[in-house]
Amino acid sequence: MRDALDLLGACLANRFSGDIALGRGSKSPGSATDIALGARNGGMRPMRLRTASFLLLIASPGVPRGRRALQVVLGVADTGDPAALRALARAVERHGHEVVWRVWLAAAKSGGPARPWDSPALAGLTADVSTVPTWVVDTAWSAWLADPDPALWSLLRGWNRPASAAAGSRTRNLSRLALGASDLSPDPLMLAGAAARFDHPIGESARERLLTAADPLAVSHFCATAVELPDALEYCLTHGLAPSDETERALFFVRTGQQEQYEALDPDGTLLARGYRAAGTEERTALRTAMAAMGGVDMLRILAGQRSDRHDFATLAQAERDLLVTQLTRRGDWERLWRLVPLMSLPEAVDTVDRFGTWRPPVEADRELFEALRAADAWVVDDGLRAVSVLPSSIEPVAVDFTQSVGTAPHALDFSEDGRHLAFVGHSFAGVLDLRTRTVTLIQRGFAHRLSAVAHLAPDAFVVVEDDPRAVGSAQAQRKLHHVDRRSVRQLGSAAGHIRGPQRIADERFMVVAEQDTTGASASFNVFLGSGDGPPAKTRLLHGKNDFSPRGTAVAPDGRRVAVFGAKDIVVADLASGAVNVLDVPRNGGLFQAQAALSPSALVRVTFFGELNVWHDPLTSASPPATSHVWPHDDLPTGLAWSSALHRFVTVRDGHVELLAVPPAPGLRFPDDLVPQRIQLVGALRWKPCVRLSPQGDMLAVVGKGPTIHLYDLTPRASALTGPMGALSRQDLAEVAGLRRGQGLGHTARQALTLLLACLEHRFRHDIGIGDAVSQAIVSDFDIGLREE
Numbered sequence: 001m002r003d004a005l006d007l008l009g010a011c012l013a014n015r016f017s018g019d020i021a022l023g024r025g026s027k028s029p030g031s032a033t034d035i036a037l038g039a040r041n042g043g044m045r046p047m048r049l050r051t052a053s054f055l056l057l058i059a060s061p062g063v064p065r066g067r068r069a070l071q072v073v074l075g076v077a078d079t080g081d082p083a084a085l086r087a088l089a090r091a092v093e094r095h096g097h098e099v100v101w102r103v104w105l106a107a108a109k110s111g112g113p114a115r116p117w118d119s120p121a122l123a124g125l126t127a128d129v130s131t132v133p134t135w136v137v138d139t140a141w142s143a144w145l146a147d148p149d150p151a152l153w154s155l156l157r158g159w160n161r162p163a164s165a166a167a168g169s170r171t172r173n174l175s176r177l178a179l180g181a182s183d184l185s186p187d188p189l190m191l192a193g194a195a196a197r198f199d200h201p202i203g204e205s206a207r208e209r210l211l212t213a214a215d216p217l218a219v220s221h222f223c224a225t226a227v228e229l230p231d232a233l234e235y236c237l238t239h240g241l242a243p244s245d246e247t248e249r250a251l252f253f254v255r256t257g258q259q260e261q262y263e264a265l266d267p268d269g270t271l272l273a274r275g276y277r278a279a280g281t282e283e284r285t286a287l288r289t290a291m292a293a294m295g296g297v298d299m300l301r302i303l304a305g306q307r308s309d310r311h312d313f314a315t316l317a318q319a320e321r322d323l324l325v326t327q328l329t330r331r332g333d334w335e336r337l338w339r340l341v342p343l344m345s346l347p348e349a350v351d352t353v354d355r356f357g358t359w360r361p362p363v364e365a366d367r368e369l370f371e372a373l374r375a376a377d378a379w380v381v382d383d384g385l386r387a388v389s390v391l392p393s394s395i396e397p398v399a400v401d402f403t404q405s406v407g408t409a410p411h412a413l414d415f416s417e418d419g420r421h422l423a424f425v426g427h428s429f430a431g432v433l434d435l436r437t438r439t440v441t442l443i444q445r446g447f448a449h450r451l452s453a454v455a456h457l458a459p460d461a462f463v464v465v466e467d468d469p470r471a472v473g474s475a476q477a478q479r480k481l482h483h484v485d486r487r488s489v490r491q492l493g494s495a496a497g498h499i500r501g502p503q504r505i506a507d508e509r510f511m512v513v514a515e516q517d518t519t520g521a522s523a524s525f526n527v528f529l530g531s532g533d534g535p536p537a538k539t540r541l542l543h544g545k546n547d548f549s550p551r552g553t554a555v556a557p558d559g560r561r562v563a564v565f566g567a568k569d570i571v572v573a574d575l576a577s578g579a580v581n582v583l584d585v586p587r588n589g590g591l592f593q594a595q596a597a598l599s600p601s602a603l604v605r606v607t608f609f610g611e612l613n614v615w616h617d618p619l620t621s622a623s624p625p626a627t628s629h630v631w632p633h634d635d636l637p638t639g640l641a642w643s644s645a646l647h648r649f650v651t652v653r654d655g656h657v658e659l660l661a662v663p664p665a666p667g668l669r670f671p672d673d674l675v676p677q678r679i680q681l682v683g684a685l686r687w688k689p690c691v692r693l694s695p696q697g698d699m700l701a702v703v704g705k706g707p708t709i710h711l712y713d714l715t716p717r718a719s720a721l722t723g724p725m726g727a728l729s730r731q732d733l734a735e736v737a738g739l740r741r742g743q744g745l746g747h748t749a750r751q752a753l754t755l756l757l758a759c760l761e762h763r764f765r766h767d768i769g770i771g772d773a774v775s776q777a778i779v780s781d782f783d784i785g786l787r788e789e
Contacts, residue, residue, distance in 0.1 A: 118151030192221030314726035343726030384752030389719035394680035397710035506559030643697025676749035
């Protein structure tokens with residue numbers, strides 16, 4: 001009988017299979033038992049349940065046609081259709097549970113039932129729990145732990161089977177926890193994480209286990225989450241949960257505002273101080289906020305430590321030291337605050353003594369140091385220390401000799417944007433030097449006239465200015481701009497009477513100021529922007545300024561902000577936003593060509609008379625510049641530039657690189673000496689050599705004698721002298737004394753070192769009993785050697 005039925009099924013399936021394969025067959029409209037699989041089956045017509053049922057008699061779900069048929073049966077069974085449920089039972093009997101489960105769960109992922117665990121179709125699949133494959137149980141537990149579906153939980157509870165080891169230890173342990181396994185010993189961190197889930201039934205099971213199993217480590221982990229989760233905090237307060245470790249418990253009570261419990265546990269603040277110093281930066285910040293909100297906590301004792309000595313204070317973050325100073329100031333505890341002053345950084349100490357009002361130290365020696373600190377300026381002191389501590393007193397060069405490529409010295413240089421290449425021009429040649437291999441990688445010769453300027457644009461591409469020395473006056477001048485690369489030299493635009501620049505700006509472009517008309521009195525200048533080997537485009541930066549005569553240009557480190565100097569004013573512009581500002585130029589030095597440089601916040605200019613002009617916020621400033629006379633007019637510096645690495649302006653003069661002390665913001669005091677440090681450039685020419693600073697400001701290129709370039713490393717070194725004085729050792733004291741005796745120090749830098757030396761000597765004079773090893777180095781007449789007797 002079965003063979004006959006199978007033969008009949010095969011024939012019917014053959015007939016109805018045309019509905020699937022050929023898209024033809026019955027012309028009657030689809031019934032309620034038709035399943036629209038067209039979208040998933042290449043646009044085929046819907047397969048009917050009858051067709052799918054018969055097809056499953058002869059086709060295995062392992063082949064595409066049988067799989068589609070089983071999907072149809074499962075889809076209709078999901079609606080509770082009795083015929084489909086009977087067909088599903090036959091399919092399970094014929095093909096097995098494993099195959100049907102795989103198709104069922106796969107269909108759920110690819111457009112099948114949205115809730116595969118809450119379907120009438122599951123009745124036949126789960127009637128006998130032993131037939132449910134292990135991987136299905138694992139899949140169900142993973143799904144429920146991710147999304148607590150009540151229907152799925154009902155199913156899992158009925159199965160009463162935990163996940164297998166193949167599902168992973170977390171899923172297996174949590175499944176056993178949910179089923180109430182009595183022999184379970186869960187990982188404390190996993191148990192605490194599950195207990196913190198107040199949006200899932202597993203959380204309730206985990207919290208019950210926390211209370212009954214009393215695992216101290218799991219409780220501590222759970223309490224750690226309570227400081228961030230209100231539900232967890234409420235649970236801890238209701239059930240009296242707290243970490244078992246005393247120090248952790250003290251921190252927990254403070255973080256959660258349990259003042260009575262904290263005071264009973266830690267009346268003298270010992271535990272809180274210990275925990276605070278062991279905490280990370282974020283937790284310290286949260287603890288300070290909690291201590292301030294709770295009140296009744298001696299924050300000074302907690303922050304400064306039990307002894308308030310240099311080991312405790314010097315390890316505090318800046319925010320902690322500021323809070324400590326503020327608290328002592330509010331209390332008027334001047335004696336205790338004064339004991340901390342020699343442990344601060346020197347600029348902090350200078351700022352802090354201004355808080356003392358009329359109070360003075362009772363000891364005469366202390367009063368002398370106190371008054372010296374009050375007379376100092378925090379910014380000047382800080383800048384002076386940084387100037388003298390981040391670079392050595394002299395720098396040896398790396399010499400690059402390229403005699404084989406050119407015969408004479410270059411007279412203009414420009415670094416690539418990444419600082420790895422250096423473009424150069426000489427009398428009739430131009431090229432690029434690879435600074436990593438120290439070899440010339442590109443050279444172009446044969447220019448008719450002298451080359452006077454260069455701007456590096458891209459790998460092996462730059463622009464140069466060619467001068468015609470035979471021209472007399474602007475009408476006959478023939479200065480030309482050329483684009484140079486490996487392939488050719490191409491003139492950009494027409495010849496001009498005068499050219500200022502070029503200088504590289506953002507996005508491998510360049511800026512140049514050139515004379516537009518050379519027909520005599522009507523000559524005028526404009527700013528042009530160029531890219532690649534195409535002609536530069538005229539801008540409107542100098543629109544309406546027909547009498548503007550440029551003296552120089554400057555470009556900020558970002559390549560967006562530029563400045564063009566004229567005899568009477570300066571045009572500053574942001575090329576990205578189009579913002580333009582015009583600054584008035586002081587009368588002295590305006591008629592002569594000037595050096596200029598832009599930092600992120602200021603514009604500086606060196607005049608012909610040796611003055612330094614400083615405009616802060618030059619794009620918006622309407623004020624005259626701050627001006628100071630710095631250099632003699634017959635010995636002016638060269639190479640004025642901003643160093644991002646050193647965070648200051650630098651110049652070169654008399655074989656030295658000079659670090660300038662320009663205040664970073666308006667309103668700050670100008671130091672008495674704007675050159676706090678002069679660093680010897682070993683081997684550098686002393687009289688106005690050709691120099692160029694890298695874009696990052698960490699390398700200086702100086703042309704030497706003949707075809708030689710000296711490269712000087714200006715990378716700043718880390719220095720403890722700018723940090724808390726409480727962290728400095730006697731070796732640091734020796735370094736300060738040595739720096740103070742060094743050459744090239746400006747007046748303000750020497751004053752800063754003298755003040756730092758006095759603070760360190762004061763600290764070591766009173767720093768008895770700490771137990772440091774005594775250095776045998778003799779550093780100055782004022783050294784103090786302390787030994788533990």
